[in-house]
Amino acid sequence: MNLPATGRRVLVSGASRGLGRAVAQAFAANGDRVAVHYGSREDEARRTLDSLAGDGHVLVGGDLSDPAQAELIASRAADGLGGLDVLVNNAAVNERHPLAETSYEQWAEIWQRHVAVNLLATANLSHLAARRMIDAGTGGRIVNIGSRGAFRGEPDHPAYGATKAAVHALGQSLAVSLAPYGIGVASVAPGFFDTERVAHRLAGAEGEAIRAQSPFGRVATADEVAAAVRWLASPEAEWSSGTVLDVNGASYLRT
Template identity: 40%
Template sequence: MSPERAGISLEGKTVLVTGASGGIGGAIVRRIAALGGMPVIHYARNAAAAEALLSEIGGAGTPVQADLSVPEGATALWQEAVARCGRIHALVNNAGVRGLARVGDDLALWQSAWDSDLRVNLLAPADLCRLAIRHFRDAGGGRIVNIASRAGQRGYTEDHMPYGASKAGLINLTKSIARNFGKDGVTAVAIAPGFVRTEMAESFVAAHGRAAAVGDIPTGEMVTPEELADLVAFTLRDAQVSLNGATLDVNGGSYLR
């Protein structure tokens, strides 16, 4: 076994990663596979990206399609993952969207943005957590890692308030799971990154300028997907039981508490 795997081995672990065809999800999948784990590669529409990722990790994974923007999507994803893999050892709720919601918009547009962000960023993860808790209690334990955001702790821009609110809810959901189900062997952790160098962040930079994204980050840089993936892998270690309930900040010092 390589020294890397000896330090953080995920051998024999099946990990469901939502939004795995994107930049952050792809980095998480690569890291899990590099450490000997078996990622379930969730994607919504980009089957080509999921298959390319599967090929990149040598076929040691399982792509599963599901639309988390519809109420039944999360349940369908979980059921298909279990049908294919049997035992799931960990869930990483990474999929996310960020809609545009201006207070000056008409009511239909305003509500549509809130409905979309809450559905994908909070309600679908809640459905997956519910199913994961039931599965983990019966199977001898498991891990839940919820990818939240700095925005859920300090607030967000005026045009993207639903995103910040949904991520704040995800952090609170993590705490509730940790408090209530730790006794059942279910460990829940939230990770709250600042801007991560992805297409979503680049679209923000295009709209608001680089200074709006990194101007208040002491390190002067966005988080890389690889940094975030390393932290996810760390939280999945069997030894990290006492991280239960933690919110881990990864933001270059731009939000301190």
């Protein structure tokens, strides 16, 4: 069960912009072919697709919170690429909902949405991709995008922190169960990183406070996080299966 170093078939969920785009670009630059998934931002996903080095990449759309659509997404990605060697579970929602400021109705809706997208969609895509890897008999990699917030707490985004902690636990469980098939599973736990979605938060006093969380005095780039993802998906990273890799510039240290 030898995973190739290049020319792999990679599905990246939530790849229309931000970290997902950076991850797709990192794999394409490595000589891999990428299925760019999007939920609703087709135009932005096409820009991601157009930015990728090489050829043979495909675009797949669909709502991952729906198990039936998740199955279609995996099928279209595998059909378009001729199989799947790597899955990157990047798609996620992150809505602000501090308990004291959120009505119960909003609270329940937000929690259901976070669980459906951040956790259940990750579990479902992992099953769909791993089943194909098992049947192919060539091994593979699954890399989940977790969060520093799973460890330090997210008072304004508790459902995000909780579901990311669950994603870490899911990845470790799958790492044990899928190792006999040559499939490595790992997670990255990024701290704050710069994307267009959070650019407004990095301006002014809030931005200064965010940058001060790291002794480096800055936040990460999406490319730095994507590089960690690509390494965890590499043949050399098999013995790191089960790990949760902190990528936070020493802004939060676990014991």
